[in-house]
Amino acid sequence: MKIFPIFIPHLGCPFNCVYCDQDTITKSKSPIAQSISDNVKKFCDNNILEEKEIAFFGGTFTKLSKKLQQQYFDAVNKYNDTLTSIRISTRPDSIDKDIIDFCKNNNVRTIELGVQSFSDEVLSATKRGYTTQVAIESCNLIKKNNIILGVQLMPGLPGFNTATLDETIETTIKLKPNFVRIYPPIVLKNTMLENWFKDGEYSPLTLEESIEITSRMVGKFKKNNISVIKVGLHSDIEKDSIIAGPYHQSFGELVRAEMLKTKILNNFEAKTLKISNKDISLFKGFDSRMLKELKAKLRLQKIPIKISTNLKKDNFIFSDVEPDENW
Ligand code: SF4
Numbered sequence: 646m647k648i649f650p651i652f653i654p655h656l657g658c659p660f661n662c663v664y665c666d667q668d669t670i671t672k673s674k675s676p677i678a679q680s681i682s683d684n685v686k687k688f689c690d691n692n693i694l695e696e697k698e699i700a701f702f703g704g705t706f707t708k709l710s711k712k713l714q715q716q717y718f719d720a721v722n723k724y725n726d727t728l729t730s731i732r733i734s735t736r737p738d739s740i741d742k743d744i745i746d747f748c749k750n751n752n753v754r755t756i757e758l759g760v761q762s763f764s765d766e767v768l769s770a771t772k773r774g775y776t777t778q779v780a781i782e783s784c785n786l787i788k789k790n791n792i793i794l795g796v797q798l799m800p801g802l803p804g805f806n807t808a809t810l811d812e813t814i815e816t817t818i819k820l821k822p823n824f825v826r827i828y829p830p831i832v833l834k835n836t837m838l839e840n841w842f843k844d845g846e847y848s849p850l851t852l853e854e855s856i857e858i859t860s861r862m863v864g865k866f867k868k869n870n871i872s873v874i875k876v877g878l879h880s881d882i883e884k885d886s887i888i889a890g891p892y893h894q895s896f897g898e899l900v901r902a903e904m905l906k907t908k909i910l911n912n913f914e915a916k917t918l919k920i921s922n923k924d925i926s927l928f929k930g931f932d933s934r935m936l937k938e939l940k941a942k943l944r945l946q947k948i949p950i951k952i953s954t955n956l957k958k959d960n961f962i963f964s965d966v967e968p969d970e971n972w
Contacts, residue, residue, distance in 0.1 A: 647697045648732075649688045651681055651717075656704035657739075663772055663837035664802065664830045666886070678713075682720035689724045698755065700732035707735040707744045718751035730754035732795075738775035740783040745790045756787050757795035757826070762802060762809060763816035770804030772837075777816070784820045795874070796822040800858050801829045801850040801891070803841065810858065814865050824872040827862055829855035831878065831890030839888050852899075855891035860903040876900050895931070902927040902935040905959055910942055914963035919951040923958035928972065936972055947971040 653676070655661065676684075685699055699721045706714065721731055732755035733748065740758070748756065760780045762768055768776060787794045796817060800810055817825065829850055832842045841847035850858065863873045877896025893899060905927055909918065920928070928936045928950075940948060949968030956962070 647692050647695045649699050651701050653704040657708035658705045666833045666836050678716040678720040685721050686724050697729045698732050702734050705735050705739050706733035707739045722752055737780035737783040755793040759797045761799040763813040764809035767802050767804040767809050771802045794822040795824045797826045799828050799830050803847050818869045824874045826875045827859050829891050831892045832888040834886045849890035852891040856899050856903050860900045906935050906939055916963040917949040917951050917966050917968045919953050919962040919964045921956035921958045922952050922954050
């Protein structure tokens with residue numbers, strides 16, 4: 646699937662959420678319908694035979710005026726063929742049956758909901774403006790209407806604790822969205838979270854905590870056949886705008902390494918560890934962080950390693966074969 650992203654930062658949002666600065670995150674301005682139309686045409690012409698999705702990210706699409714939503718839809722659907730569909734992002738309290746019908750009539754195939762948490766404690770402390778019940782009803786309504794449902798989750802918001810995390814994971818699994826994105830929040834300049842952080846009212850997760858929590862979430866979702874399409878914010882946020890929090894350019898790789906490490910520890914045998922050549926960077930990258938942790942937990946000076954080109958990434962075998970190297 647080829648995705649053409651269109652960013653509409655803060656457009657339609659009823660207020661600025663306490664952690665959000667879309668201008669910093671997306672670094673783009675809301676486009677006018679004509680420029681969308683021109684760019685979509687180029688994209689569609691270049692990918693005629695591919696399945697394509699035109700994705701509106703960043704604001705609250707369904708809170709735009711009906712007129713502007715229609716202009717955006719028309720700008721895309723002008724070039725619509727059976728291989729092209731639309732994705733929009735919105736808030737859980739900005740979905741109802743009329744909105745769903747309007748979306749369906751305009752070729753929307755996927756709706757991503759910025760749920761962030763399925764805990765009332767977190768939603769209230771974060772001043773999101775809706776309850777868990779509202780979020781659950783919106784998810785169910787989207788699924789009932791055969792629209793692909795994506796859920797965005799942010800572990801580590803104000804009010805977060807082990808119980809609210811478990812509540813969020815369990816509710817997500819029960820709702821069975823088609824996919825999930827996980828973003829541990831970071832404290833950005835010019836947000837309410839920055840004030841709360843400076844006043845000592847909010848402490849973000851550490852990088853270690855956020856890697857451990859995110860990998861636990863990914864593991865549980867995968868086990869329940871819920872696809873996780875992205876973890877962490879993208880890699881080109883301006884450093885100056887980050888006040889605090891668990892931001893890392895390669896957050897997704899750190900989470901993969903954590904998951905692989907946990908799997909190895911849980912299945913350890915005193916034999917040669919056969920790993921995929923595609924996973925070498927997980928062991929050796931980031932100053933060999935994962936390898937060092939593995940050796941420390943196993944109380945080993947060296948780990949005998951065999952590199953395999955046949956094993957798929959994120960897989961390993963303990964085997965009696967001779968090692969290629971000792972790491
Ligand atoms: S988090 Fe979503 S709803 Fe809130 S301000 Fe940002 S884009 Fe708008």
